[in-house]
Amino acid sequence: MARMTMIEAVRSAMDVSMERDDDVVVFGEDVGYFGGVFRCTQGLQAKYGKTRCFDAPISESGIVGTAIGMAAYGLKPCVEIQFADYMYPAYDQITQEAARIRYRSNGDFTCPIVLRMPTGGGIFGGQTHSQSPEALFTHVCGLKVVVPSNPYDAKGLLIASIEDPDPVMFLEPKRLYNGPFDGHHDRPVTPWSKHELGEVPEGHYSIPIGKAEIRRPGSAVTVVAYGTMVHVALAAVEEMGVDAEVIDLRSLLPLDLDTIVQSVSKTGRCVVVHEATLTSGYGAELAALVQEHCFYHLEAPVVRVTGWDTPYPHAQEWDYFPGPARVGRALAEVMEA
Amino acid sequence: MIEFPQLSLHVPEPAVRPGGMPDFSNVNIAKAGSVPRPPVDAAPEDIRDLAYSIIRVLNRDGEAVGPWAGLLSDEELLTGLRNMMKLRAFDARMLMAQRQGKTSFYMQHLGEEAVSCAFRKALRKGDMNFPTYRQAGLLIADDYPMVEMMNQIFSNEKDPLRGRQLPIMYSSKEHGFFTISGNLATQYVQAVGWAMASAIKNDTKIAAAWIGDGSTAESDFHSALVFASTYKAPVILNIVNNQWAISTFQGIARGGSGTFAARGLGFGIPALRVDGNDYLAVYAVSCWAAERARRNLGPTLIEYVTYRVGAHSTSDDPSAYRPKTESEAWPLGDPVLRLKKHLIVRGVWSEERHVQAEAEILDEVIQAQKQAEVHGTLHAGGKPSVRDIFEGVYAEMPAHIRRQRQKAGY
Ligand SMILES: Cc1ncc(C[n+]2csc(CCOP(=O)(O)OP(=O)(O)O)c2C)c(N)n1
Numbered sequence: 001m002a003r004m005t006m007i008e009a010v011r012s013a014m015d016v017s018m019e020r021d022d023d024v025v026v027f028g029e030d031v032g033y034f035g036g037v038f039r040c041t042q043g044l045q046a047k048y049g050k051t052r053c054f055d056a057p058i059s060e061s062g063i064v065g066t067a068i069g070m071a072a073y074g075l076k077p078c079v080e081i082q083f084a085d086y087m088y089p090a091y092d093q094i095t096q097e098a099a100r101i102r103y104r105s106n107g108d109f110t111c112p113i114v115l116r117m118p119t120g121g122g123i124f125g126g127q128t129h130s131q132s133p134e135a136l137f138t139h140v141c142g143l144k145v146v147v148p149s150n151p152y153d154a155k156g157l158l159i160a161s162i163e164d165p166d167p168v169m170f171l172e173p174k175r176l177y178n179g180p181f182d183g184h185h186d187r188p189v190t191p192w193s194k195h196e197l198g199e200v201p202e203g204h205y206s207i208p209i210g211k212a213e214i215r216r217p218g219s220a221v222t223v224v225a226y227g228t229m230v231h232v233a234l235a236a237v238e239e240m241g242v243d244a245e246v247i248d249l250r251s252l253l254p255l256d257l258d259t260i261v262q263s264v265s266k267t268g269r270c271v272v273v274h275e276a277t278l279t280s281g282y283g284a285e286l287a288a289l290v291q292e293h294c295f296y297h298l299e300a301p302v303v304r305v306t307g308w309d310t311p312y313p314h315a316q317e318w319d320y321f322p323g324p325a326r327v328g329r330a331l332a333e334v335m336e337a
Numbered sequence: 338m339i340e341f342p343q344l345s346l347h348v349p350e351p352a353v354r355p356g357g358m359p360d361f362s363n364v365n366i367a368k369a370g371s372v373p374r375p376p377v378d379a380a381p382e383d384i385r386d387l388a389y390s391i392i393r394v395l396n397r398d399g400e401a402v403g404p405w406a407g408l409l410s411d412e413e414l415l416t417g418l419r420n421m422m423k424l425r426a427f428d429a430r431m432l433m434a435q436r437q438g439k440t441s442f443y444m445q446h447l448g449e450e451a452v453s454c455a456f457r458k459a460l461r462k463g464d465m466n467f468p469t470y471r472q473a474g475l476l477i478a479d480d481y482p483m484v485e486m487m488n489q490i491f492s493n494e495k496d497p498l499r500g501r502q503l504p505i506m507y508s509s510k511e512h513g514f515f516t517i518s519g520n521l522a523t524q525y526v527q528a529v530g531w532a533m534a535s536a537i538k539n540d541t542k543i544a545a546a547w548i549g550d551g552s553t554a555e556s557d558f559h560s561a562l563v564f565a566s567t568y569k570a571p572v573i574l575n576i577v578n579n580q581w582a583i584s585t586f587q588g589i590a591r592g593g594s595g596t597f598a599a600r601g602l603g604f605g606i607p608a609l610r611v612d613g614n615d616y617l618a619v620y621a622v623s624c625w626a627a628e629r630a631r632r633n634l635g636p637t638l639i640e641y642v643t644y645r646v647g648a649h650s651t652s653d654d655p656s657a658y659r660p661k662t663e664s665e666a667w668p669l670g671d672p673v674l675r676l677k678k679h680l681i682v683r684g685v686w687s688e689e690r691h692v693q694a695e696a697e698i699l700d701e702v703i704q705a706q707k708q709a710e711v712h713g714t715l716h717a718g719g720k721p722s723v724r725d726i727f728e729g730v731y732a733e734m735p736a737h738i739r740r741q742r743q744k745a746g747y
């Protein structure tokens with residue numbers, strides 16, 4: 001075991017995968033010599049050579065399009081989109097191509113690619129360095145969508161994503177890169193080295209895509225979250241003193257519906273939390289599923305806590321971010337109902 | 338059957354990395370004054386050479402020479418120098434302010450001041466720029482108030498963009514400066530559309546598109562060239578080649594093309610390459626392109642050859658990917674020092690006056706900063722309201738956003 005930040009864990013996953021399988025290639029903007037603007041690929045070019053880890057031109061459609069072509073040849077590209085906010089030029093390649101190649105060719109061709117992309121706010125990045133576009137991927141049939149909340153999961157899930165036979169959108173909450181950020185932006189962040197999920201095996205292991213994890217067992221209310229919001233939810237639950245069960249989805253698609261249904265059937269109450277905007281967000285899907293599967297167990301309406309339906313503002317970042325206070329209010333609301 | 342060798346992937350590399358000796362011997366630099374100045378209605382196929390050379394006016398001795406010289410008066414040149422010095426002083430103060438936590442982020446122009454400052458002077462009131470984050474000289478040279486720029490950078494209560502935008506992503510229709518997007522290259526093609534609209538309405542205004550070397554790889558760049566070419570849009574297509582795109586050297590975006598300017602040739606767009614650190618050359622070439630556009634002769638592509646002396650942004654440390662002394666080895670020198678030398682040679686400037694001007698400009702910038710700080714900085718003093726998050730998404734606020742605003746307590 002080693003102590004790793006989420007950056008180191010992601011890097012280690014790529015390193016282990018490249019070591020085991022010559023077909024794994026890594027590229028993207030600033031990814032080669034420099035090792036990426038978040039340093040996630042640092043050292044990989046030096047170790048595996050510049051034909052397996054290299055800088056790409058600033059063209060996200062080009063990056064994803066060439067990755068699809070490489071996958072069609074038989075490689076396993078794990079590419080980086082510098083910020084999730086910059087995936088839009090590639091959206092055509094992702095949604096109309098990568099997602100449907102297996103289906104339209106009836107398995108003649110497949111598309112085992114991974115798109116890593118930093119997501120979420122909390123770094124004063126304004127509207128183009130803060131977005132959470134997961135629902136734009138879950139709405140597309142043929143993509144898998146993974147969002148880790150800690151170094152241990154990040155490594156195991158990224159290895160599983162690279163080994164997966166289908167395209168995986170791997171969203172890395174950038175506010176978690178260096179520590180389990182709980183939304184209290186005015187307090188110092190504990191580093192991952194002080195957190196048990198910062199303990200990461202150095203070698204190969206994988207975590208199945210589609211398995212949620214209960215981060216805190218409880219019986220009064222279920223909180224469904226993923227990424228940064230897992231830590232925000234845990235903080236809110238502690239501060240409110242509610243006996244909540246906090247579920248970390250880890251993978252949005254496929255979704256571990258059983259874990260959610262079991263929990264809500266037990267608690268009868270449910271709060272869904274994400275940082276992305278509310279309308280047509282992934283929370284809407286979760287709320288609908290809970291309603292379909294747990295209607296007769298529900299004691300209160302499902303409540304969603306999300307980013308507001310506006311672009312991510314720069315200066316008012318912390319009034320936009322759904323922090324522990326807002327999650328706490330939602331907890332109180334469902335408990336009173 | 339012929340036996341072919343095994344294939345191998347070509348991945349371009351810069352000539353030198355950290356620890357090496359900077360080397361620009363591969364940069365072919367034409368002598369100042371040596372490149373001809375064709376008539377503005379020259380056929381693109383007759384001036385293909387201009388996409389591979391470098392148009393320069395100022396020679397090593399500080400004299401303005403050749404067919405592109407002679408367009409600017411003493412007064413105009415002195416203003417140009419002042420504007421570049423102002424932009425440099427502004428950058429230095431704002432970088433410091435970022436370090437002091439008064440703003441979250443900053444991007445500077447060091448070494449590239451001539452490009453936007455001189456270009457602005459080739460435009461007229463009513464023309465429209467679609468800039469990137471590295472053309473604040475367009476505002477400075479158009480006398481946009483520095484205080485307003487700082488209010489935006491500090492996201493304070495007077496921020497014209499109400500705290501919504503990342504620092505330096507200014508917007509001013511009044512000053513011909515389209516709202517900056519953080520998403521690269523998107524605006525290049527929008528500039529072409531703006532220019533097409535001006536032509537559709539039989540107007541006299543022209544547009545200018547801006548992009549960095551690295552961002553020319555985006556599809557929007559290529560779309561812009563197709564549309565500009567097809568409709569002969571009255572637009573100037575600017576590429577600022579400052580050699581770097583964060584850590585990525587220009588060869589990754591340029592690929593097998595000799596120059597970025599040459600990208601225009603396949604589209605039948607006249608393409609010029611210019612010394613971006615030469616205020617006089619930038620101005621002359623911009624005027625040539627602007628005249629073409631105004632005469633309804635269509636688009637011109639210009640590559641400004643320059644060098645990004647500073648870090649990409651306040652989040653970047655270039656010593657990780659390029660030699661620290663690379664900027665000193667850059668063969669086209671410093672735009673401020675070159676124009677200063679020229680003005681001294683012209684007999685209208687001196688070392689003493691330069692030092693004095695530096696002090697005056699610094700004072701002007703400091704005064705502006707004081708004024709701005711009265712209205713707050715990112716974490717202190719007056720700030721935009723939380724209401725501002727919800728306003729301006731639509732012309733009229735829909736009910737669901739109003740509900741959310743109320744939920745937020747505003
Ligand atoms: C669509 C998109 N992809 C990636 C980025 C991240 N990014 C911001 S600036 C930059 C480098 C741009 O380099 P260049 O075009 O040469 O302009 P310069 O910064 O040198 O002026 C990158 C990759 C972005 N802002 N938008």
Ligand SMILES: [Mg+2]
Nearest residue numbers: 549550581582
């Ligand atoms: Mg550049």
